[in-house]
Amino acid sequence: xxxxxxxxSLLFFVTFCIAxxxxxxxxxxxxxxxxxxxLNTRLLGTENETVWxxxxxxxxxxxxxxxxxxxxxxxVLIANITPYxxxxxxxxxxxxxEIFLSDSDDSEEVKYYTTLQSLPxxxxxxxxxxxxxxxxxxxxxFYSIEMEIQVLxxxxxDGQANKE
Amino acid sequence: MCxxxxxxxxYYDKELDQRWSGEIKSHIAGCDKCGIxxxxxxxxxxxxxxxxxPGEQEMKLRVLGVIERRRKVEYHEVFWKKHLAVxxxxxxxxxxxxxxxxxxxxxxxxxxxxRDSQVVEEIxxxxxxxxxxxxxxxxxxxxxxxxxxxxxxxxxxxxNETLSVNGEPQLIREADYKRGQ
Numbered sequence: 242x243x244x245x246x247x248x249x250s251l252l253f254f255v256t257f258c259i260a261x262x263x264x265x266x267x268x269x270x271x272x273x274x275x276x277x278x279x280l281n282t283r284l285l286g287t288e289n290e291t292v293w294x295x296x297x298x299x300x301x302x303x304x305x306x307x308x309x310x311x312x313x314x315x316x317v318l319i320a321n322i323t324p325y326x327x328x329x330x331x332x333x334x335x336x337x338x339e340i341f342l343s344d345s346d347d348s349e350e351v352k353y354y355t356t357l358q359s360l361p362x363x364x365x366x367x368x369x370x371x372x373x374x375x376x377x378x379x380x381x382x383f384y385s386i387e388m389e390i391q392v393l394x395x396x397x398x399d400g401q402a403n404k405e
Numbered sequence: 406m407c408x409x410x411x412x413x414x415x416y417y418d419k420e421l422d423q424r425w426s427g428e429i430k431s432h433i434a435g436c437d438k439c440g441i442x443x444x445x446x447x448x449x450x451x452x453x454x455x456x457x458x459p460g461e462q463e464m465k466l467r468v469l470g471v472i473e474r475r476r477k478v479e480y481h482e483v484f485w486k487k488h489l490a491v492x493x494x495x496x497x498x499x500x501x502x503x504x505x506x507x508x509x510x511x512x513x514x515x516x517x518x519x520r521d522s523q524v525v526e527e528i529x530x531x532x533x534x535x536x537x538x539x540x541x542x543x544x545x546x547x548x549x550x551x552x553x554x555x556x557x558x559x560x561x562x563x564x565n566e567t568l569s570v571n572g573e574p575q576l577i578r579e580a581d582y583k584r585g586q
Contacts, residue, residue, distance in 0.1 A: 249498070249499055249502055252502050252503065252506045253502060253505075253506075255506065255509070256502070256505050256506045256509040280558065282560055284562055284564060285584075289584050292564065292566075293562065293563060293564060295560055297558050299557050299558060301557075307557050307558065308555065308556045308557050308558070309556065309557065309558040309559075309560065310553060310556040310558070310559050310560070311560040311561075311562065312559075312560065312561045312562065313562045313564070313568050314562070314564065314565055314566065314567060314568070315567050315568060316568050319556075334576070336576050338574055340570065342568075342569070342570065352570075354570060354574075356573075356574035358574060358575070358576035359576070360576050360577075360578070362578070366578065366579075367578070367579040368576060368577065368578050368579060369575075369576070369577055369578075369579055369582050370574075370575070370576050371574055371575040371576075371577075372574050373568060373569070373570050373571055373574070374570055374571035374572030374573055374574055374575065375571065375572060375575050383568075383569050383571060384564070384566045384567075384568050384569075385568070385571055386562075386568065389579065
């Protein structure tokens, strides 16, 4: 009987040790991965001038996308901006774009485009995403969209979010 | 006439029938020869009762030692076949502890996975997974236009201008970009 009690005590002790190891979760693990994604979405006119723009800031963590839905007259654009924080505090930025586009109001045809772009960036560095492509020709007679993306890590500080 | 000495011995051992025993008893009471024989039987019984067997204690200890050695050998040889008398509460308690033990081992093997999944679940509280079956792009577009949930940012362009795709999508650094060129 003494041996049985000793065995049960040993089992209980080992179980307690294992359970104690699995309960060391700390929310600070997440705090270190906190990222701020600043977006400046701009609509460019036929002369590449900024016709309209909108700024926004979203908080996320490494590997979690900021999901943006942009509605236009004849299109719906869905952009997923996913920053991955590297151990050396550089950022690997992935931009996924999906476009549902109709040529005209009376057209029943809907075109679908998708793209996946990536770029390694520094903390606070600005990049520009052109989901509809780039308008190289200044005389081109069409509008375009550009999304300026800036990813700031928690260590970079909120006070420098507006750094140019 | 005196009875046979074997018969007297049987009487002394109280093994005779009651009828014969009475007659022998009355004969012995009146016969000196038979009375002396019974007295000899009594002295012999007393002598045997008072005698000790030589070396009895040593023999007893030796036998007990042999029994003890055999018991130990049998205990080691058939340990796994030994039957233990365990009460039901003790058995149930041991079973519960075993379950807790193995559950603890499983938790110890996969701590990071459960931890990450918990974190992701907490962060995605406002996110709704898209699970819709579409048969063509028109249905997909209709669904996309109708459902605005699950997005962090919703932008509506305040322009009636028609937008179009102007080539391959690009992701470039701002330092490498000059608008219009």
